[in-house]
Amino acid sequence: MSVSAATIVDQLTALLGANAVIGEPGQMGIYLHEPRKRFHTGAAAVVMPSSIEQVQAIVRWANAAGVGIIAQGGNTGLVGAQVPLRGDEVIISMAKLDRIRAVDTAAGTMTAEAGVILENAHAAAEAQNTIFPLWLASQGSARIGGLLASNAGGVNVLAYGNARELTMGVEAVMADGQRYQGLNSLKKDNTGYDLRDLLVGSEGTLGIITAATLKLFPKPEDYETTIVNIAGPEAALPLFELLRARIGGRLNAFELVPHIGLEMQLKHGFLDSDPTAGASPWYALIEVARMQGGEAGSLMSAIETAFEQGLIDNAVFAESLADRTRMWSFREQMSEVQSKEGASIKHDVSVPIAAVPQLIAEGIAAGERVSPGIRAVPFGHMGDGNIHFNFSQPEGADPKAFMAEYDEKLHEAIYEIVLKLGGSVSAEHGIGQLKVDLLKQVKDPVALSLMRTIKTALDPKGILNPGKMLG
Template structure:
């Protein structure tokens, strides 16, 4: 034990000498914000919080940690939801100071940014140049692009623009041995062997530390129109989505699904929220069309589609945002949903994806199964209908003890995830695996696929130093045991 403590002290001294005392923090008050994620499911521990200023300092830190055999947990804005950024010892390596926008190429329609750039800053830089960077998340004012890349973040615009993986052309990555892979190319076509960047996007910091990226830009929308629609069922909402996709094509930017319970708790808890339609409906859709063409008559197109849907009985009621302020108010109803759900007590959350053709069937089947398993449970199934990603969250029955409800986490995972698996879906859509779903993977993922993942991990990180214990359980006896979460906002 004394030898380990001495080695750790030597490592801290070495890092401090190179990076400076202000960049190597060991006091409890400095470490505290890095030990817990947004949802507070786990509390970690760490030797130090290291804050390098550039990729060379990241590489030096990784080299020294590899030499000392000390694990490294990369961390961006620490807005994760599945425990992927919670340290279980070792060093927390913050990318926050790597926040430069290195280059914007308007003709190539790319922007090269460092991993510590806040997502909103990337959006604003693109906007100032007359372009759009379309990744949009509720946490965009605090999450950092490195974390978005590490989790292959989704968001509300995936329907039109794709996940973070589809928005990325090149990466710069520090490997487990401290070498820097320079893949910062803004190429749409490059068939010189394996596409290495896709190994690191979505790997949650377990294969390498992303320090910079070349991202795609798009024409800036000049016209937007937003509608809030009430339907009688998820099936009708899905049919409406299909009509809109066929009629509007890639002008359909977003189609967000909200259940009646979800809207009601937003109206109950968010000050100033106004009911958008005159009555209550079982299912709602928030729809956005956009176009870079100034003369595009999107309002006329959307009114015509919704008018026909009303005549056909597919839609019960609808309203269009008559101004930008009204459109933002409609969007805020959707964006407030995750925040207000915690005010209803304990919540067991699932972030799943199924084929778009089965998303309504999933909501109805899983809702019936959960309601049968616990009378009074309140299903809050919402999310991105257009890409099949549903946040299937379960709020505790009114009056039930929160701890007793959360103790049912495993049972409801089996119910929900078994249904997802039977529909050829995924139990981890856009939030990642982290700690929460690590032990679920062997139950649902193809065993050959898991073997390939383990082989990649052992090849790129043979000593299991990069974010150990996350995504995969390699059976390392030195790795800390992971307790199931006992709290949920």
């Protein structure tokens, strides 16, 4: 890199004005510190464009100057895609591009700019009696652009799909500064290559998403929510199949949590009361939407059948919004509560649904083999085959020594099982900088080569999020 940070700040200030540029490292904190505190590299500058034209101007400047640029939304990503890798990059915060351009209930779409916070998108949809069903723990700060660039998942993928499937069209600034206009409200459009899905999930390495047309859905009249007591993942699988056959697309969530997760939350005061029907080796949080004027009690009836078939031991149904909220908090606090129990080692993996029981059994055994006394805390989106295969250190162990000794070994053990089962080493969090080396090891070499070819063709100078995903 031939341009100094001082020059970069001067040039960007000339381009955008002083108010849109942060050059002082001490003021960059919120743009650099990501949730898991794994990455600690500085940036040459942070810029905050307030129009698409300014984004285009920044990209054109970066292309001419050969400076790396990183589009950033709410800075909630878990793999370091949205923070610097080298230290000489410019972060483009999309936070000021936060306009909801249109909510069109007749077309069933919302057009939102990249900087719109997910919770604000939810509110705008609900104000029109519709829902935008991308729901995840970070929705109070995650922004649309980052959610799409990372193809975010969350707890509603089962019924509605991930971010890619919730997007009808995108607008993006490409590496040469041109604006790709792909916004539309069309359910069907077979006029050329699928550029939308190429940009969604590309982690800012192929273009900078500036706005998107998002799919809205009718707001269900209400939900039936239950937590069932279940012996283990082996029983969860036929239960899931039973529900899928009886309830189909209204099955919103099927989440699995082990007993240790409940214990941790009660111990650390994360829950004011036990949301389950009593102690059980495992719990499944299940939710079904009731459409307007639709049948009530279909989950209750299916759960009764499951009980008769011996698939579950007990169940409790939410009888109020407070009940439902408590049940969901139990699920959503799973990752956070682990921080109260010392060091943790985490894996966001997926396998074919039928292989989830084997993944969990073998993963627990591998943990115990690699690090005796380790506490396995696998939980998550059973209905998507997506398990957050987390571990907490043995009680009383030294966190740093534990990480130094076991982090790498445990990754190897878990990923080996995942790959053997035909799974993915990144189900919903992406590659970023955390999994670049891993991707090279596990991905089909032809796929890697195709990805590099596309990257080079669309960003020949390598200015878009350099080093991320493909290294």
